[in-house]
Amino acid sequence: MLKHQLSRRRFIVDTARAASGVALLGVGLGLYTKEAKSLPAYALRPPGVENEDDFLAACIRCGLCVRDCPYDILKLSELAEPVALGTPYFEARKIPCEMCEDIPCVVACPTGALDKELTNIDDARMGLAVIVDQETCLNYLGLRCDVCHRICPLINEAITLEPRHNQRSGKHTIFIPVVHSDKCTGCGKCERGCVLEEAAIKVLPLKLAKGELGHHYRLGWEEKEKAGKSLVTPDKEHKYNLPEGLKYEHEGEGLMKDSR
Amino acid sequence: MAANLPEQVGKEAVLVKGWWRANKWLLLRRTSQLLVIVIFLTGPLLGEGYWIAKGNLTSSLTFDILPLTDPYVLLQSFFAGHEIISQALIGAVIVTVFYFLVGGRVFCSWVCPVNVVTDAADGLRRKYKIKGGARFSRDLRYWILAMTLIVAAVTGSIVWEFINPVSILHRSIIFGFGYAGLVILAIFLFDLLLSRQGWCGHLCPVGAFYSLLGRISLVRVSAPNRESCDDCMDCFMVCPEKQVIKPALKGADKGIGPVITDMNCTNCGRCIDVCAKDVFKFSNRFNNDTLLNESKKEEVAP
Numbered sequence: 001m002l003k004h005q006l007s008r009r010r011f012i013v014d015t016a017r018a019a020s021g022v023a024l025l026g027v028g029l030g031l032y033t034k035e036a037k038s039l040p041a042y043a044l045r046p047p048g049v050e051n052e053d054d055f056l057a058a059c060i061r062c063g064l065c066v067r068d069c070p071y072d073i074l075k076l077s078e079l080a081e082p083v084a085l086g087t088p089y090f091e092a093r094k095i096p097c098e099m100c101e102d103i104p105c106v107v108a109c110p111t112g113a114l115d116k117e118l119t120n121i122d123d124a125r126m127g128l129a130v131i132v133d134q135e136t137c138l139n140y141l142g143l144r145c146d147v148c149h150r151i152c153p154l155i156n157e158a159i160t161l162e163p164r165h166n167q168r169s170g171k172h173t174i175f176i177p178v179v180h181s182d183k184c185t186g187c188g189k190c191e192r193g194c195v196l197e198e199a200a201i202k203v204l205p206l207k208l209a210k211g212e213l214g215h216h217y218r219l220g221w222e223e224k225e226k227a228g229k230s231l232v233t234p235d236k237e238h239k240y241n242l243p244e245g246l247k248y249e250h251e252g253e254g255l256m257k258d259s260r
Numbered sequence: 261m262a263a264n265l266p267e268q269v270g271k272e273a274v275l276v277k278g279w280w281r282a283n284k285w286l287l288l289r290r291t292s293q294l295l296v297i298v299i300f301l302t303g304p305l306l307g308e309g310y311w312i313a314k315g316n317l318t319s320s321l322t323f324d325i326l327p328l329t330d331p332y333v334l335l336q337s338f339f340a341g342h343e344i345i346s347q348a349l350i351g352a353v354i355v356t357v358f359y360f361l362v363g364g365r366v367f368c369s370w371v372c373p374v375n376v377v378t379d380a381a382d383g384l385r386r387k388y389k390i391k392g393g394a395r396f397s398r399d400l401r402y403w404i405l406a407m408t409l410i411v412a413a414v415t416g417s418i419v420w421e422f423i424n425p426v427s428i429l430h431r432s433i434i435f436g437f438g439y440a441g442l443v444i445l446a447i448f449l450f451d452l453l454l455s456r457q458g459w460c461g462h463l464c465p466v467g468a469f470y471s472l473l474g475r476i477s478l479v480r481v482s483a484p485n486r487e488s489c490d491d492c493m494d495c496f497m498v499c500p501e502k503q504v505i506k507p508a509l510k511g512a513d514k515g516i517g518p519v520i521t522d523m524n525c526t527n528c529g530r531c532i533d534v535c536a537k538d539v540f541k542f543s544n545r546f547n548n549d550t551l552l553n554e555s556k557k558e559e560v561a562p
């Protein structure tokens with residue numbers, strides 16, 4: 001073979017080798033990223049992050065948000081932590097977000113990874129508070145702890161206390177803390193404040209904390225209100241499948257024994 | 261004169277020019293690399309009111325006024341599908357223009373903290389005569405560069421930042437070290453034992469990106485005094501991209517000018533330091549007249 005043919009052949013072989021080696025590396029990197037993307041439930045993103053995927057396309061891990069947070073709540077993930085390397089997060093139980101009115105973290109972010117459209121901190125959705133353990137929550141046990149409720153920056157909006165009858169004592173009221181997802185910002189103050197050894201209320205990523213109705217579901221009472229009348233059989237004529245001896249009284253009494 | 265021994269590199273220059281002139285650019289470079297770390301640490305170490313720069317190499321704000329953003333990471337973000345906003349873009353344009361003028365790989369030799377590590381490995385290789393190791397093409401870095409952009413597009417994430425040693429090291433020094441030492445140790449050992457200048461000279465896509473930025477940069481090292489070269493080979497021995505020297509230094513017969521125009525010259529100036537004959541100096545791209553190189557010009561000019 002001629003010399004230049006040989007060298008051309010070598011060039012092709014070398015190129016193929018480089019290309020396939022790098023392609024392999026690329027595949028490995030892609031797969032690794034998939035795994036590294038999953039966010040542990042305790043790690044909350046700063047305000048202005050709508051979903052984790054978009055965030056990982058945008059955040060360049062500069063830490064400017066960390067630097068401008070006046071309460072030093074944010075931290076960049078380090079190697080071997082289960083949060084995407086170098087990205088900012090906080091842990092509610094350690095130190096919650098103070099919901100600064102001017103949202104300095106969002107202002108500092110150069111890339112818009114923290115969305116600039118977030119200008120009212122009450123619209124932030126860093127996560128959603130959930131009573132994860134009704135067995136230990138003191139209010140559920142019938143005591144008046146109320147700490148999560150009182151500490152909430154959106155008291156009586158994000159968390160309300162709903163009275164229920166105390167079945168155990170038979171004569172007291174239980175004040176159940178109920179979180180409302182349309183108001184809760186996920187700041188984490190409630191989780192931080194919970195007086196238990198291990199918080200009974202925890203702020204979880206929205207994806208974990210929130211259910212979602214089937215998109216074709218309609219809630220009858222809402223539809224009724226919208227339409228101004230019942231859209232199915234009028235209540236009076238509706239045949240309820242009730243156990244024997246029970247009837248439905250429409251004029252305010254509700255379900256009652258037939259004999260009375 | 262024959263080539264000097266690898267472990268003797270630079271000794272002759274010290275004898276002839278004195279210690280300072282034989283180490284000037286190296287020292288200035290290390291100072292610059294150190295400053296790039298120190299300016300980010302004044303705030304955390306001295307307290308509020310002493311901030312010089314916030315952030316890190318991927319994006320920063322200096323004196324609350326000068327925004328800088330790494331154009332490579334921003335490009336990856338763009339490929340990952342994120343809309344680039346002006347705040348980051350302004351910083352990236354400033355950085356791009358800067359390196360376009362002074363030489364793209366000035367980032368490597370004057371800014372990047374990994375360079376200190378790989379230089380150390382290379383120095384030890386010379387000192388302890390560690391030879392051989394894997395050989396692969398220096399173009400591999402451009403393939404990797406392309407790959408990082410493609411994988412960013414496919415996965416929708418800034419993928420390289422999961423393993424980029426450059427940002428890992430810089431960020432770790434500033435925000436907390438963790439296990440970053442392991443990554444750096446791996447690169448050090450790789451360069452020391454497995455491949456000479458393996459990381460910076462062959463693989464790193466950050467260096468590859470910046471080399472492209474400085475393809476036609478203004479500031480260049482030149483060998484105006486090339487006919488004084490006595491083939492001691494010291495410059496070849498210290499140069500992290502030694503393939504860039506030969507055309508300029510030995511190309512007089514072929515009509516090649518004395519300016520090192522290869523985009524992979526890092527403008528580190530180490531060749532200027534170690535040359536006992538003062539062959540090299542900082543110059544610019546346009547000072548590349550083949551017929552009249554500078555030493556002759558001086559003779560002609562009154």
Ligand code: SF4
Pocket residue numbers: 046047068069070071072073074096097098099100103104105106121
């Ligand atoms: S809103 Fe305030 S406290 Fe919360 S992360 Fe941003 S800067 Fe920190």
Ligand code: SF4
Pocket residue numbers: 058059060061062063064065066087088108109110111112113114
């Ligand atoms: S400022 Fe923005 S880009 Fe920088 S680390 Fe924070 S979220 Fe990421």
Ligand code: SF4
Pocket residue numbers: 128129151152153154158159179183184185186187188189190191203
């Ligand atoms: S996280 Fe807790 S404290 Fe914060 S807004 Fe939601 S309910 Fe209130």
Ligand code: SF4
Pocket residue numbers: 367368369372373374375378426459460461464465466467468
């Ligand atoms: S090649 Fe990469 S690691 Fe090496 S000095 Fe340049 S940017 Fe840093």
Ligand code: SF4
Pocket residue numbers: 481495498499500501502504505520524525526527528529530531532
């Ligand atoms: S040619 Fe000189 S300035 Fe350029 S990289 Fe090599 S040693 Fe450094």
